[in-house]
Amino acid sequence: MLQVTEQYMIQALGVAAGLIVKIVFNIILVTQFDVFGAAVATVSGLAVYTCLLHSSIHKRYTLTMRSFIIKWVIVLITMSAALQIVCLIPAATRVSALVVSLIGVALGVMIVITALTKWKLLMKQEWTYLPFGDKVIDLMKE
Numbered sequence: 001m002l003q004v005t006e007q008y009m010i011q012a013l014g015v016a017a018g019l020i021v022k023i024v025f026n027i028i029l030v031t032q033f034d035v036f037g038a039a040v041a042t043v044s045g046l047a048v049y050t051c052l053l054h055s056s057i058h059k060r061y062t063l064t065m066r067s068f069i070i071k072w073v074i075v076l077i078t079m080s081a082a083l084q085i086v087c088l089i090p091a092a093t094r095v096s097a098l099v100v101s102l103i104g105v106a107l108g109v110m111i112v113i114t115a116l117t118k119w120k121l122l123m124k125q126e127w128t129y130l131p132f133g134d135k136v137i138d139l140m141k142e
Contacts, residue, residue, distance in 0.1 A: 010056045018049030068121060075115040079108050 022045030029037030086104045091097035116122055117140050127133035 007056065007060075011053065014049045014052040014056075017052055018045040018047075021045045021048045071115065071119050071121060075112060078115075079111045082107050082111060 022041050025041035025044050026038060029041050031037070033040070083104050086100060086107060089100045089103070091100045113136075117136065120140070122130075124137055127137050130136075
């Protein structure tokens with residue numbers, strides 16, 4: 001959203017702030033916690049970057065995210081439950097594990113696409129940015 005309005009400086013500041021947090025946390029945490037410290041430093045840097053961009057977007061746009069977030073949480077819970085059931089399928093060999101994984105992926109994709117189309121989580125213009133978005137728009141008209 002910031003790229004569309006050519007707000008590159010805000011993005012650069014967010015990257016710089018996130019990088020500084022990551023470097024400082026790496027220096028402090030890696031010596032004490034090894035790989036876990038590095039992971040915390042990375043996530044912390046990304047969180048700072050995300051928070052800065054999020055606040056910049058909210059200053060420029062009026063977003064009604066509550067309904068969207070509630071629907072996405074329902075989708076994610078549904079998908080998680082379905083995938084937990086798929087994980088109960090026994091997979092003793094690599095081939096059977098591959099089949100179980102493919103079933104899980106297909107099920108997850110179907111749940112997300114169904115939610116996107118039935119609850120109209122994306123606007124028509126947003127669909128046009130996605131691969132096959134025009135075809136999905138045609139299917140939603142039917």
